[in-house]
Amino acid sequence: MLDLVPAFDYRRDLQRYRVEIDEAIARVIDSGWLILGPEVEAFEHAFANSVNVKHAIGVASGTDALILALRAVGVKAGDEVITVANTAVPTVSAIRAIDAIPRFVDIDASTLQMSTTALRAAMRSAVRCIIPVHLHGHPADIEAIESIADAHGTPVVSDCAQAHGAMVGNQSVGQFSSICCYSFYPTKNLAALGDGGICVTRSDTLAETLRELRQYGFHNDRTAHREGVCSRLDELQSAVLSVRLAHFEANQRRRDEIADHYFAGLSGSEVQLPSRRPGIRHAWHQFVVRTVDRPALIARLQAAKIGFGIHYPQPIHLMPAYQFLGYKKGDLLETERAADEILSLPMFPGLRDDEVERVIAAVRGTR
Ligand SMILES: Cc1ncc(COP(=O)(O)O)c(C=O)c1O
Structure with missing residues (x-):
């Protein structure tokens, strides 16, 4: 009897690094530090290097990465956000989480990514952000999308949840856009043992805003400088992700x-x-x-x-x-x-x- 060829099996991939992962988990348990500590900092640094972007801010999921990124670039309730309708639902859940309005443009039939012709036709003053999705791991035509956005002064938040490792020329997809958002959901190319996500940006100001937004608006104190939420990447997940990032x-x-x-x-x-x-x-x-x-x-x-x-x-x-x-x-x-x-x-x-x-x-x- 033939065995099933699975569409995906995380146990096989994890098994190969099991000893390193067990050691990383034990290190966190013994450290006495479970939230926003040295493991998160080390992983953020390594991840930022891996995509060649200055700042990385770990959050609780890819969906939260998108929500906080939209808020950081100033999208408000009632603003229009352009994206594609063939994406995973969370791209759209994120837009709706801040009561913004998703507007869908069609895709290019060959790459299955956002059509830049459709995007150009859809641009109007109510559009406050564009979310290209590098779906399946194929980069969207991000250079053309950025230039359309630039011409309208519109920020781009890239959904890179499926695209860690994708490159355009010698640049990672994370090097384009105001903020790029990744997910560490267990099926993703870089996977946590549960939920996790990260925003990357080259902007010092946006990085600071994202750090405040992910934890109650705190800066380096216990004062809310803006209205934030609780969306942090755990020390445990960061330690596991550091092992997996090395491979x-x-x-x-x-x-x-x-x-x-x-x-x-x-x-x-x-x-x-x-x-x-x-x-x-x-x-x-x-x-x-x-x-x-x-x-x-x-x-x-x-x-x-x-x-x-x-x-x-x-x-x-x-x-x-x-x-x-x-x-x-x-x-x-x-x-x-x-x-x-x-x-x-x-x-x-x-x-x-x-x-x-x-x-x-x-x-x-x-x-
Ligand atoms: C394209 C896309 N965007 C966003 C997300 C949301 O990520 P998460 O499940 O970590 O919230 C996912 C993954 O589920 C995704 O595939």
């Missing part, structure tokens, strides 16, 4: 290898392979193929015991919670078409070559 690049190389293996094995097959804009490094958070007959592909994968995902099956503008925004089917044609055709193949560093071969055979229908 991050090796794991990204393994993702590259798996992607190359899929490209070699699936070229000329019935599925459309992910596009790679020239000059970028894809972070391969997901390996997303497209097919007009997804039910048939799903049947082949299920028969061969191959796990898969769909990121995401329903665009956000059509979800029940967001009907009040007034969008309807047909408003974002490329987004809607992609939602019906995409499928994510297994992709995580612990995936074995023989498993990749089984996935390829199942997609091709040769087994």
Whole structure:
């Protein structure tokens, strides 16, 4: 009987670093310091270096990173924030958490990222921020997005939750935009043992604002200098993340290898392979193929015991919670078409070559 090839299995990846992780956890327990201490500081420093940005501010989740970033750049209730509807729901939850209004623009059909043509057409004075999402780990066309934003004096907050490791030329995606937000949710390329997130910025002022916002508006005292919240990255999670960050690049190389293996094995097959804009490094958070007959592909994968995902099956503008925004089917044609055709193949560093071969055979229908 064949074993299941999992879409994702965090235990395999964690097992390889188990001794180092256990040591890191023991170090924190013995330290007597659990909140905003030396582990957070060391991890923030290492993370900032890894994406080549001056400041990193650890927070409780990727969603909180976005909420605090929007507040830090001055987005207020009623302001419009442009993003895409094929993203994960939290991008939009973050906008709504401060009572701002999401406005969706369509995607580019080949990269599945924000269409800069649609963005240009959507810019107007009520727009107070743009959130490009580097979805699946493929960088959005961030240079063009930044230049459109600059022309309107609009700040950009990048959603890099799926894009740690993604590069545009020799710059990490985190080096663009006023603030970039990452998530350490356990399925992410850099994963905590629970929730966590981080904001990065080159601005001293924004970094100070974010530090105040994440803890009740405190500066280095117990006085609220602005209205803040409680959203801190724990010492325990930071210690674990430091271990995983040290192995991050090796794991990204393994993702590259798996992607190359899929490209070699699936070229000329019935599925459309992910596009790679020239000059970028894809972070391969997901390996997303497209097919007009997804039910048939799903049947082949299920028969061969191959796990898969769909990121995401329903665009956000059509979800029940967001009907009040007034969008309807047909408003974002490329987004809607992609939602019906995409499928994510297994992709995580612990995936074995023989498993990749089984996935390829199942997609091709040769087994
Ligand atoms: C694109 C995107 N944005 C934001 C988030 C929110 O991150 P978190 O789950 O850490 O709040 C996620 C992950 O869930 C995501 O995939």
